[in-house]
Structure formats: C-alpha cells, structure tokens
Amino acid sequence: GQARRFYEEERGDWGYKPEFFKLPDDTMLRGCFFSYRYFAHIDDVIRAEFTLKAPLSAPSQAVADEIAAGGETVSLHVRRGDTVTDPEYRSWYDGILTDAYYRNAVDHFRTRLRDPQFFVFSDDIDWVKSHLKLPGRLRFVDHNGPDKGYEDLVLMSRCKHNVTAGFSSFSWWGAYLNDNPSKIVVRTRRMNALDRLNHPDDFFPPEWVIVES
Known part of the structure; x- marks a missing residue:
C-alpha cells in the first residue's frame, strides 16, 4: 500500500x-x-473536546463547590516530576520555577484582588507544603493521585485566575480552559533554557501576564 x-x-x-x-x-x-x-x-471545538464525560469524584466535586462558592479564586500549579529527577530537564528549568516566582505571582494577585484564595496543585504536593512558603490563603488540593490528574486539570480551569508553571503543559491547559472572560493568568518570562527555539510568544497567549522569577 x-x-x-x-x-x-x-x-x-x-x-x-x-x-x-x-x-x-x-x-x-x-x-x-x-x-x-x-x-x-x-x-x-477544543473546549468541547476537553469536557469530562463522567462526573467528578466526590472529593473533587467538593473542591469544585468550594471554588464556585469562593470569591477571587486562583489556581497555583507547581511542577516537579521530571524537572527534578531528569538531569536534562532540570538544566532546562534552572532559575525559572523559583520560590521567588511563586511569591511574586501571589503578590501580583494580592495587590490586585480582594482577599484571593489560592488553590495549590502539584505532582509533589507534600514537597510544596513543606518547602514553598507563600503568603495568603492557601488550599492544598492533595486528594488526586496520578491516575486522577485530569480532575486536577478541571479544578484548575474552574478557578477564576491561574498561576502557571513555566513550560508545564498541564498548568497551561488548566489556564487556557478557564472560561472566565476577565481571568488573569500569570506566567514566567522564560519557558525554559531552550527559549531561543521555543518562541514564548507563540506558546503563551499575549494577554497572559509576565511575572519575574
């Protein structure tokens, strides 16, 4: 053939x-x-394709209800995984996903929104709880393991605003699928060490806000 x-x-x-x-x-x-x-x-079409066919699990639905009932809700995603365990990926992200970036991102919202609440998501949520010291109201979403990560994605998209994790496709989609017309999405200036190839302006929608690392 x-x-x-x-x-x-x-x-x-x-x-x-x-x-x-x-x-x-x-x-x-x-x-x-x-x-x-x-x-x-x-x-x-893209948004329709990313709609779950099954209902959220009971724990995720409870968080979704919290988000819906909240005021200025912000998802905050911390990517660890291969950016920590893989030497090549670790070198790509060095100096980008820093504690300072997340502090600056939180400060960005706290100076612009009234009493925002941050819903924190991560593939290493225990590390985040122990090491990332952030001001403000934090709600750690820790009930979904790797097999339920898609529910975290849905919950991130339900928040009014979003803090993304550099070149993380996961938090990118969580923010992109957020249908709040007045959403504020925060991103890093750099994607990773390959920015000379990556063209960040192609990757990030122009209305997303740059926060320094």
Whole structure:
C-alpha cells in the first residue's frame, strides 16, 4: 500500500510553524505542536473536546463547590516530576520555577484582588507544603493521585485566575480552559533554557501576564 506521509516536530523546537497548515491530508504527526496559534480558530471545538464525560469524584466535586462558592479564586500549579529527577530537564528549568516566582505571582494577585484564595496543585504536593512558603490563603488540593490528574486539570480551569508553571503543559491547559472572560493568568518570562527555539510568544497567549522569577 501507499506509504503514509510523516511530519515530525524537531525536539525542543516548539514554536508555531505556519507550514503545518499546508501539510497534505492523512499526514501522520509527531510532536507537541504546542502553540495556541494552531487551534485558536477552533477554540470552541477544543473546549468541547476537553469536557469530562463522567462526573467528578466526590472529593473533587467538593473542591469544585468550594471554588464556585469562593470569591477571587486562583489556581497555583507547581511542577516537579521530571524537572527534578531528569538531569536534562532540570538544566532546562534552572532559575525559572523559583520560590521567588511563586511569591511574586501571589503578590501580583494580592495587590490586585480582594482577599484571593489560592488553590495549590502539584505532582509533589507534600514537597510544596513543606518547602514553598507563600503568603495568603492557601488550599492544598492533595486528594488526586496520578491516575486522577485530569480532575486536577478541571479544578484548575474552574478557578477564576491561574498561576502557571513555566513550560508545564498541564498548568497551561488548566489556564487556557478557564472560561472566565476577565481571568488573569500569570506566567514566567522564560519557558525554559531552550527559549531561543521555543518562541514564548507563540506558546503563551499575549494577554497572559509576565511575572519575574
């Protein structure tokens, strides 16, 4: 049979490529294609595809109810995982996801919103509780393990505002799927050590607010 066409994104080069839309039909894709510019024109379709088919678990629904009943709720995501355990990834993120970044992010909201409450999410929530000392009202969301991470994503998107974790696709989607029209989303200035390839302006929507690390 006829060989399928194949298009692979270069590792580390995650900027927007306009030629993507010129690829022939039935091309097999491999990569992140991690720019909102690829799908901004079908935003409603993307949001529909990210809707859970099953209800939230009881513990997650309880948190969702807290968020809905709260005032100025802010999700705050701390990515650990491979940025700690993998030497290559660790070198990419050195000096970006710092304690200072999260303090500055919290301060950004506390100076602009009335008594914001921060819902904290992480793949290493125990470490965050022990090591990340932040001011303000914090609610650590710690009931979902790796098999229920998608529920954390939903909960992040239900908050009114969001603090993202650099190049974390997880917190990126949590913020992107937030449908609050007046949301404030905070991001790092740099994505990671590969910014010369990554083109942060392709990755982060222009209205997201830069907070220094």
